[in-house]
Amino acid sequence: MKYTWRWFGPVDKVTVRDALQAGAHGIVSALHHVPTGAAWTVEGIRQRQDEILSGGLTWDVVESIPVSEEIKTQSGDWRAHVANWQESLRRLSQCGIRTVCYNFMPVLDWTRTDLRWETRHQARAMRFDLPDFVAFDLHILKRPGAAGDYPEPLQAEAERRFRAMSDTRIAELGRNIGAGLPGSADGYTLDQLLEKLRSYQGIDAARLCANLVDFLSQVVPVAEEVGVNICAHPDDPPWPLLGLPRILSTRADYAHMLGQVESRANGMTLCSGSLGAHPGNDLPQITRDFADRIHFVHLRNVTREAETAPCSFYEDEHLEGGTDMVEVIAALLDEERRRRAEGREDHLIPIRPDHGQEILDDLTRGAQPGYPAIGRLKGLAELRGIERALSHPRLGACA
Template sequence: MVQTMRWFGPNDPVTLRDIRQTGATGIVTALHEVPNGAVWSREAIADRKQMIHASGLEWDVVESLPVHEGIKTASNDWDALIGSYRDSLINLAANDIRVVTYNFMPLLDWTRTDLEYAMPDGALALRFDPVAVAAYDLHILKRADAAVTTDPELVDAATRYFKALTPEAVDRLERTILAGLPGSEESFDSAGFRAALSTYASIGAERLREHHVRFLRAVCPLADDLGIRLVVHPDDPPFPIFGLPRVVSTESDLAQLFAEVPNASNGLCFCTGSLGVRADNDLPGMVDRLGSRIGFLHLRSVEREPGGAFHEAAHLEGSAEMAAVVGAVHRLSRREGRRIPMRPDHGHQMLDDLNRLTNPGYSLLGRMRGLAELRGLERGIEWASDRG
């Protein structure tokens, strides 16, 4: 695997110099300052690439080139937005950047309900609690059909949860869900979110799948010609929330997507954390079966909890079967003769980072620990494989 680390640009509290010292050789980043739907200029890409190269690192993967909501909803400006996306791909290829991550999640990117979940060792993790989401949906957002689409037992639990919240906790929950986590492509307040939800009133899962396929059929032929691999990030969490459909959550979702759009450029960002939330996703088996489509790896583990909650575990712990996953990646790499970019996704806030400004999930030391553990795991698997 090519060892990389995510960097959020010049304003990231984790610097390129910091990342260089973790042992990573590559950077995963984006032009976060460019509005969604605008073209990434060739010059801006070149400037950012030169900044990274000057630090002794390479820009290996774009994460992400956002897909505008107008593409996801097939709005009237679809043609113009597709044109801008194609132009950005052309400009990335001109700068020899060939792996481009995107997602097709409606409105919200990855979602959590607690950014400071205390672990037994004193580190802080990210956590998702469906009860907290339902409490927000029912009693803060007050989505019109929330009570109808929420399981009755969850409605009762959410009501009890909400009644126990202080005004400060209500505000914190709203901000955590809507304000946008690192790398998120949109952020809202509750009024704005309610308005945005209306744009999906007539878009269910099948229609969103159709829009996803339409997007790929419009851009993949160009990406094929450019030698770019477009890698879709799975839904996080991998199930519907707030009445919004999610269509990149399971192996069957992915198999259908690749069957509908068989272009070589139609690829996968294999995120063990997102996919691993679902116990029915066989992660090592998915690497074996979907391996030719995998162009980028997010390696992290979640600990599944009763009732559908989960929190971010240490990289080699939790529910991900990380040793089996990396073993499957090793077989894939040997079989296809290629190294796949990998980054340690998320990480606990720990040690000195507990007293520093950090992006949730993206503090330095927790990710460095994860990278070191994954590096050691890979080398151990290589050693055992070489000796039969």
């Protein structure tokens, strides 16, 4: 495995050298300052590469080239945005970067009600609290028609929660849920969020899925031509939010997407945390089923508070939670061995310890929520320990 580390650029309070010392082999980054829909320039890519090289590592994975709302809804300048996405792939390839992660979540990227929730051992973790989220939808955002999306008992609990909320908590919920992509300056006020939701009127899951396939039919041939693998990140959390469809939440969703555009360049970002929030997803089996099309991996764990979807959950320690991380890593090592036997250049799969709890000095560093230094170092050390043990000759050599 090639262990990577997400870095948000020079503004990141966790440095590339921190990642190097933590044991990372490469960096996952993006040009967060480039407006969504615009093409990345070679000069901008090379500048980011130089910034990473100065810290002792290389830029191995792009996460992400954002897919604009215009592309997802096929409105406005969406064709120009697709052309710019294609051009960004060409320029990344020209600079030697061959793996690009993206997502197709409408309006909201990963969504949490709490960014620094206190765990049982007084660490800080991200959390999705379902009643609080429903309270936001019904009583803070006041989305038209929202009540029809929730059962009566959940609505009653959400109302009780809302009535007990302070003004500070109400404002915090709005900020947390309306936040944009990690590392970006994007975000929505309540009025802006409602306007974005209105732009999806008439777009159901089938229509959004068709738009994804249309997008892939245009960008995958370019990816093949320039030797880049693109890989779709799952929905987070993996169920509809705020009346919006979500189309990459389950094994069946990925089987459809990958089957519609049959190309190795059209792949999957296996995120064990995003998929693991859905009780119907068997992560070791999903890893085996789609192993040939997995180009990038996020390893993290969540603890669900109910075996239903949707449900409340929080970001647990990497070896805790509902996903059997040993089985997932064993399946990935099997796939790497198979790729080596085929002589594939991409036999080493880039993975990163995704998210992490804030512990020790993280609690005062003020890094990007979910991306602390020591919490990720701990997760990376645990994941590397599993790989080393599974690869040892005494256990029958997965490597």
